[in-house]
Amino acid sequence: MTHLTDLATLVGTDTFNRFVDFIQTCEWFSGAPGGFVTN
Numbered sequence: 001m002t003h004l005t006d007l008a009t010l011v012g013t014d015t016f017n018r019f020v021d022f023i024q025t026c027e028w029f030s031g032a033p034g035g036f037v038t039n
Helices: 004-011 013-030
Strands: none
Touching: 004 013
16 A cells, blocks of 8 residues: 555645545444554
8 A cells, every 4th residue: 555645645634634524434434443544
């Protein structure tokens, strides 16, 4: 997986933050642990 900082630079910080919020929301609704986005 591409480093998240590289992805943030590519798409822009605001878009990246919205993407992360979306992923976290999906995990919250599914009850899955926060292991999808890794450092």
